[in-house]
Amino acid sequence: MVTxxxxxxxxxxxxxxxxxxxxxxxxxxxxxxxxxxxQPMVNTGYLDEAVPLVRNYVDAFETYDAVVxxxxxxxxxxxxxxxxxxxxxxxPGLERAVTGTSARVHELSEFLVDVLGVTxxxxxxxxxxxxxxxxxxxxMLGVGDRPRQLLEAVRGLRLxxxxxxxxxxxxxxxxxxxxSDTSVAMGADKARHVRSTGAEVLVAGDSSCLMHxxxxxxRQRSGVRVMHLADVLAATEDAP
Amino acid sequence: xxxxxxxxxxxxxxxxxxxxxxQLRHNLAHATATIxxxxxAVVGEVEHWEALRLAGAAVKERxxxxxxxxxxxxxxxxxxxxxxxxxxxxxxxxxxxxxxxARRHGADEVVKVKSMATQEIGLNEALAAEGIAAWETDLxxxxxxxxxxLPSHILVPAIHRNRAEIREIFLRRMADVGRPAPADLTDEPxxxxxxxxxxxxxxxxxxKVGVSGANFAVAxxxxxxxxxxxxxxxxxxxxxxxxxxxxxxxxxxxxxAELDPLLRLLPRSSTxxxxxxxxxxxxxxxxxxxxxxxxxxxxxxxxxxxxxxxxGRQALRCIRCSACLNxxxxxxxxxxxxxxxxxxxxxxxxxxxxxxxxxxxxxxxxSRSQVESLPxxxxxxxxCFEVCPVRIDxxxxxxxxxxxxxxxxxxxxxxxxxxxxxxxxxxxxADAKRLGRAERLAGxxxxxxxxxxxxxxxxxxxxxxxxxxxxxxxxxxSFRGWxxxxxxxxxxxxxxx
Ligand code: SF4
Numbered sequence: 230m231v232t233x234x235x236x237x238x239x240x241x242x243x244x245x246x247x248x249x250x251x252x253x254x255x256x257x258x259x260x261x262x263x264x265x266x267x268q269p270m271v272n273t274g275y276l277d278e279a280v281p282l283v284r285n286y287v288d289a290f291e292t293y294d295a296v297v298x299x300x301x302x303x304x305x306x307x308x309x310x311x312x313x314x315x316x317x318x319x320x321p322g323l324e325r326a327v328t329g330t331s332a333r334v335h336e337l338s339e340f341l342v343d344v345l346g347v348t349x350x351x352x353x354x355x356x357x358x359x360x361x362x363x364x365x366x367x368x369m370l371g372v373g374d375r376p377r378q379l380l381e382a383v384r385g386l387r388l389x390x391x392x393x394x395x396x397x398x399x400x401x402x403x404x405x406x407x408x409s410d411t412s413v414a415m416g417a418d419k420a421r422h423v424r425s426t427g428a429e430v431l432v433a434g435d436s437s438c439l440m441h442x443x444x445x446x447x448r449q450r451s452g453v454r455v456m457h458l459a460d461v462l463a464a465t466e467d468a469p
Numbered sequence: 470x471x472x473x474x475x476x477x478x479x480x481x482x483x484x485x486x487x488x489x490x491x492q493l494r495h496n497l498a499h500a501t502a503t504i505x506x507x508x509x510a511v512v513g514e515v516e517h518w519e520a521l522r523l524a525g526a527a528v529k530e531r532x533x534x535x536x537x538x539x540x541x542x543x544x545x546x547x548x549x550x551x552x553x554x555x556x557x558x559x560x561x562x563x564x565x566x567x568x569x570x571a572r573r574h575g576a577d578e579v580v581k582v583k584s585m586a587t588q589e590i591g592l593n594e595a596l597a598a599e600g601i602a603a604w605e606t607d608l609x610x611x612x613x614x615x616x617x618x619l620p621s622h623i624l625v626p627a628i629h630r631n632r633a634e635i636r637e638i639f640l641r642r643m644a645d646v647g648r649p650a651p652a653d654l655t656d657e658p659x660x661x662x663x664x665x666x667x668x669x670x671x672x673x674x675x676x677k678v679g680v681s682g683a684n685f686a687v688a689x690x691x692x693x694x695x696x697x698x699x700x701x702x703x704x705x706x707x708x709x710x711x712x713x714x715x716x717x718x719x720x721x722x723x724x725x726a727e728l729d730p731l732l733r734l735l736p737r738s739s740t741x742x743x744x745x746x747x748x749x750x751x752x753x754x755x756x757x758x759x760x761x762x763x764x765x766x767x768x769x770x771x772x773x774x775x776x777x778x779x780x781g782r783q784a785l786r787c788i789r790c791s792a793c794l795n796x797x798x799x800x801x802x803x804x805x806x807x808x809x810x811x812x813x814x815x816x817x818x819x820x821x822x823x824x825x826x827x828x829x830x831x832x833x834x835x836s837r838s839q840v841e842s843l844p845x846x847x848x849x850x851x852x853c854f855e856v857c858p859v860r861i862d863x864x865x866x867x868x869x870x871x872x873x874x875x876x877x878x879x880x881x882x883x884x885x886x887x888x889x890x891x892x893x894x895x896x897x898x899a900d901a902k903r904l905g906r907a908e909r910l911a912g913x914x915x916x917x918x919x920x921x922x923x924x925x926x927x928x929x930x931x932x933x934x935x936x937x938x939x940x941x942x943x944x945x946x947s948f949r950g951w952x953x954x955x956x957x958x959x960x961x962x963x964x965x966x
Contacts, residue, residue, distance in 0.1 A: 239944070404849070443941075
């Protein structure tokens with residue numbers, strides 16, 4: 230599953246996932262019928278509006294063994310919110326289908342570590358990096374230190390500790406616009422912590438959080454780049 | 470600031486003002502970080518914390534299930550032990566009951582131990598209107614009262630104040646309402662506490678009527694429980710001749726034994742202490758010992774409405790420990806006043822709308838929009854759920870309440886711009902072909918407007934993003950477009966993202 234934000238704004242991350250999975254011998258496909266998990270609607274309270282998206286989602290992924298997504302937030306939405314949407318729609322068939330897909334969806338680091346059983350994915354990334362564990366990966370999914378295990382195995386990569394790492398960056402979907410002042414205040418503190426590490430690159434497992442923190446870092450002309458975990462893991466000496 | 474939350478603006482506007490107050494942000498960040506650290510340390514000492522949380526949640530769940538029976542049992546036990554029990558449907562009824570007791574005893578003042586329930590119903594203001602002064606005796610609560618301020622935290626109502634501000638408030642106001650502060654008052658915590666003690670002692674010894682809340686009420690024995698750190702509560706509960714306790718109906722637990730997990734969870738979660746210094750329990754009237762007339766007001770004020778909400782009712786498990794406030798990044802930045810209620814932070818964001826009701830036509834348009842703004846006052850990061858000792862899934866309830874806000878406006882003659890945008894987005898996103906077309910269009914627009922990969926500042930609601938943050942321009946070619954063109958072949962047709 231390529232998230233809607235990756236699809237439209239950061240297509241390179243989608244390609245990184247494909248490249249990484251193929252390098253690890255996984256037959257990765259992009260079912261073109263997929264669109265969006267519906268989280269933006271659900272989290273803003275538009276549950277009825279999310280029903281066709283959930284339906285489209287289960288149809289698109291029905292026939293696959295595993296669904297991998299470079300987003301803790303979207304994986305969390307499929308696992309924890311699709312059922313709620315289906316129940317509200319009063320459609321038992323949809324509910325059954327949702328239970329099926331929920332069990333097969335994996336956030337990228339979960340898939341690599343738990344399903345493939347690898348932590349060294351053969352990546353090479355010679356930079357100073359700090360890692361932000363996004364809220365939904367951390368609390369909704371409980372991915373724990375899997376992303377760190379993966380990063381620590383990357384050759385050339387120097388990982389520095391991010392102060393207050395577990396605190397929310399303030400993105401929160403439509404929260405970023407509806408409560409933009411508070412969102413920016415939270416993001417500004419996160420950006421300050423990122424800068425304090427002296428890292429060249431901030432890595433996280435969710436493009437939406439990176440877009441928010443990156444938007445602040447870029448406005449501040451900080452020089453710190455933001456990158457998705459998938460992009461770092463996909464990098465090798467031949468294809469940096 | 471006036472003494473009431475009524476008429477507060479909606480959350481985003483209130484938050485904006487609070488964010489501009491750098492002293493406030495500094496005070497809050499410092500105080501919450503300190504309590505967070507203490508809590509984490511003492512919670513870490515408990516080997517089976519998770520099991521204890523489950524036990525606490527189960528006790529409260531059982532108490533809410535069959536609430537009616539437990540309350541009837543509570544009333545029987547209390548009456549049997551000489552207390553008088555009153556039922557109050559709403560704030561007005563509860564306030565009238567308390568005022569009536571005070572009037573019958575000719576009291577023109579009462580001493581109070583910190584009680585959220587009485588603040589929720591605006592008891593102090595209601596008593597003042599009857600010519601009765603209500604003195605807060607909890608230290609932080611007294612600071613708030615003397616400062617003509619509003620509480621901003623469940624446990625530390627004056628968390629937004631620092632020591633220098635407190636010293637100034639004492640010097641300026643104590644003389645007006647009783648024993649003045651000593652002229653050489655410093656901002657040492659011990660010196661401030663001593664001044665408060667002197668000031669309060671006079672009031673404790675004079676008051677005929679005491680008013681309290683309760684953390685728990687045990688149905689089986691008719692026992693009320695107050696958990697505190699200062700001992701002032703104990704003074705309020707034992708010195709006056711008459712005691713009135715206002716307690717929310719959700720505070721009942723069926724049996725004494727069920728207090729066990731709750732009394733273990735509460736202090737560690739709230740003050741970061743292994744055990745709180747004072748736990749007072751009292752059961753009706755004891756001849757020649759303590760108050761000889763005891764009243765208990767069982768307060769509904771929206772609680773049965775909250776109970777009727779299948780998803781939201783878990784909020785009534787809350788034991789008011791305030792752990793969720795101390796970990797909430799939104800609360801840390803904007804403080805408690807922005808929530809427009811005595812219940813701030815994550816729990817306030819769900820409890821207030823549950824008590825008031827969303828879309829039930831209550832209140833004026835301003836208070837309606839204030840209540841409806843609260844479920845959105847969260848980034849849904851989940852830190853509150855993680856620390857809640859009774860496992861209230863606050864993010865789940867927030868999303869549920871957001872859907873109630875949306876549903877309440879489905880019949881509006883003029884839909885909100887947000888609703889139109891969401892519907893349009895959902896329509897585009899529900900079908901891959903429509904999405905593909907939209908992405909190609911966005912890619913073309915992006916190429917026209919984007920310099921150095923960022924979108925220029927946007928007008929309208931988009932300004933909420935671009936005023937302070939850069940926004941990446943839509944990619945020239947979406948992932949979908951690239952996959953379609955190359956069939957996902959990574960050689961050659963590599964996507965340039
Ligand atoms: S919701 Fe939970 S964490 Fe928050 S005050 Fe209530 S019991 Fe404490």
